[in-house]
Amino acid sequence: MRRPPLSVGFLVALLAAATFGMSGAFVKPLLESGWSPVAAVTVRALTGGIVLLPFALFAVRGRWRAVWRGRWRILGMATIGVAGTQVLYFAAIQRIAVSTAILVEYLAPILLVAFVWVRSRRTPKPVVLVGSVVAVAGLVLVVSPSGDQPFDAIGLALAIAAMVGCAVFYVIAARPSDGLPPVALACGGLLIGGLALAAVGATGLLPFTVRLTDVALLGTAVPWWVPVLVVGVFATAIAYASSITATEILGSRLASFTGLLEVVAATLYAWLLLGESLQPLQLLGGVLILGGIAFVRAEKADRALTEPGPLPEAGAPESRDVPSHSTTPVGPARGSESPRT
Template sequence: MKLSSLPGGLAVAALSALSFGTSGALVKPLLEAGWSPAAAVTVRALTAGLVLLPLAVVALRGRWAALWLARWRVLGMGVVGVACTQLAYFAAISTIPVSTALLIEFLAPLILVGVAWAVSKRMPRPAVFLGSALAVGGLVLVIGPGAIQAVDPIGLTFAFLAAIGCAAYFFIAARPDRDLPPVALAAFGLIVGGVILGVLGATGLLSFTATFGDLPLFGALAPWWVPVVLLVLVSTAIAYATGITAAGVLGSRLASFVGLLEVVFASLFAWLLLGEQLTPLQLLGGLLILGGIAAVRSERAEALPPEEPPQHDVAIVASGEATAAASAH
């Protein structure tokens, strides 16, 4: 299976969602042990970027000019896709329920659909509307119907900013660039985001605390660095590298819909590792999300000639989606 194929891109996108989905089960013991969210995210991003750095250098093969030419893309990934999105999300959950913030943040696929509609002046096909309805309905069921409630307007604002940042992440990752390898964008984007968060923590603008004792993990006591290592390698390095690769193949819209599987995988890991039980409604929600992804995928298959790679879809709407990315700054 070629990576440039639609099935290959879907498989890599699912792997990215699976990897991102482990973060909640790994971060929760750290937060309960006294780590601040800013400290956990900074260590996660900066260390993962350093882990990917040797792979990025090998992939570049001395073509540093490509990195310089893509400097604004790398900066956008670090500032918007990593730092701003995380900060907005944590600001949101400080005043509104986590489930509500997640529900709003994962409306990013609808933002991309709306921007493409506004710019192209062409109404999306019925399959896109069907996929959007199924995905949002499934998302509500997975997170919990109780997420829909009256909440603090400031928290809602930050949650919507996180959704815009999430949409910008998929847009930046999906922009066609033959010279900059996906692993290089992931590595340098994470490093930029980690440095920014670290500076904000060092200046006192963000709470920055960490503990270094044993903590409960998977039903036993483990050193603090065990969840950190897993968080860095699996939930961040692999997640971002595969996510950026998949977005380049699938385009921002379809990749963002597949990204909704992160919520499903997060629920599964919380059940397997933290003992948080899954309900029949959550299982039904997962099936609805899969149905939404299938609907959007079928629309892409009809819209593109067989000989055209999915990458061309990104070029068609890139100028329009750039507006969404710019609005996230």
């Protein structure tokens, strides 16, 4: 079975970025009405998991052994890709600027490139290094980190930990599926992750507050469950399922670079739905991010064209970016095999 072309994976990754980016614009009204971040993320994860549950059950019918084989992958997605990363991110923004925290977290693609560089002891191709620099420059312009807050070592450490969690999300998503459907991985990760977040809230380590009142959205008052449903269905269920699917096709490195478009999408949604201003430099940053992705994708496509023989299956070890234990060197690419925030 041949792996789907990169163009298909790229389109699915665009869908993931577009839907993931909706979360901020629709969660912000909940937070402003009195919801705590952990409560909002918990409801988001559980709603998304419940929406995906019938599709996951249909996808795994008769293949429960695949679920059992993938139990550690599901658990890793739940604890790190869903719960851990989001808790660390929200803990970070309680101490440092949101723009600074998200900038640090979305350095995850660079972390993946560096990890492969160190592990394989092979310098990435110039096109990858150029793409990394261009993408980070674009990310800085889009986020425009604030410099009006004092240095907070704990907040920065939490943001760095969230960056590691974001990288691990892509690592887990790009692992060989071994028969586990992407929708099942997303569903299991969201449900277990949501329950883990609820447990964190119950311990009192982070505030857990819910306000079942109307919220302000699009210039009018709407019931609290409207943004919850939008975030749960689109920014969580569809977003996680499509992101995992795209990562299995593209690999962790290219998918993580494409994931930078989530920041661009979030900025556009905030402009359209919340009236937050969009500056020319932010538009330039979005163009630079696209340019960086194009550089990284060009290297990926070049490998596919120059390597002899048919492409391996999406989950085959040869498609991973981290070198296998064989003596044949593998070019640096994705990572080792996502909250997401």
